[in-house]
Amino acid sequence: MIAWLILTTLAQAGEPLTLDDALARAETHPVVDAADAEARAARADTATAWLGAVGPRIGGSLTTTSRTEELAIDTPIGPFVQQPKDVATGGFEAHWPIVDAAGLLGRAPAAAAGAQAAELQAQRTRDLVRLRAGEAYLDVLVVDARIAAIDRLIASLESRRSQADQLVTSGLAVRADRLRLDVALADASVARTRLVAGREAALSTLAWRLGSDATVELDFAWARPDDPPAVTAALDTARERHDLRALDAQRRALLRQQRATWLETVPTVGLWGRYSWTDNDQLVANEWVEGGIELSWTAVAGGTRISRARAQAQRKQAIEAR
Secondary structure (H helix, E strand, C coil), X not given: CHHHHHHHHHHHCCEEXXXXXXXXXXXXXXXXXXXXXXXXXXXXXXXXXXXXXXXXXXXXXXXXXXXXXXXXXXXXXXEEEEECCEEEEEEEEEEEEEECHHHHHHHHHHHHHHHHHHHHHHHHHHHHHHHHHHHHHHHHHHHHHHHHHHHHHHHHHHHHHHHHHHHHHHCCCCHHHHHHHHHHHHHHHXXXXXXXXXXXXXXXXXXXXXXXXXXXXXXXXXXXXXXXXCHHHHHHHHCCCHHHHHHHHHHHHHHHHHHHHHHCCCCEEEEEEEEEEECCCCCCCCEEEEEEEEEECCCCCCCHHHHHHHHHHHHHHHHHHC
């Protein structure tokens, strides 16, 4: 009993927490922060995919070349130096894709569907941590109810033992009846001690579910819940679960990835331009600008497109099974 009073005093020193507060605090759990970060990263990947399909690329380079001898051409009037021993060449180059079917119709939409899936998964993670926090909260309430029940049992046994003492004194009962009550009281005390220890463990679990090490104490007020919905309505609601919608978005992303794989056989068209400079002014101008239309086509990619498409089809089948 003394140990119970000490534990109760320590528990009451914790922060009072209602069920709604517990559900709200659970959303600040690091697991939720991690899922939100993954969703933000997926949105950034989507922007990367779109910019990769339509955004220009601009860069520069500088190259130096050193030879042991100058390159020269023999002529009737003597050797003509074609290249000096030391040459520096540099410039800027820009590429701007105009038609990239695989990027516009495949990779970018796939990234957008993947970002939607990540956002739905983050929301599902938030739902799950709220659910687990609520379960941990109710687990403490269950232990409290059992402690209250065993307290009433102990009070009843103590009352019956007092009556038995009077009956034994008056000769209306035997001492064995009182001993049986002593045994029952001892068993109830042991059960209560176990429940007290279980309550402390349940409180620790609740704090862990909330993502905190601070001691908490329940502040629960019971109210009759609303009647549950009909089974058909519950099934309709279940179909809108965030994790199921996330799986559907992942399936769409894989379909678009398959489309991008086969659209890689379509040529890409773009514009290009280059500004060049060199310090070799013996045969060429020091600087010049050039540009044009760039057509790129990879008809055969070593069979990797077929293997990628098969892998994507199997992943899509796995998602549909889940």
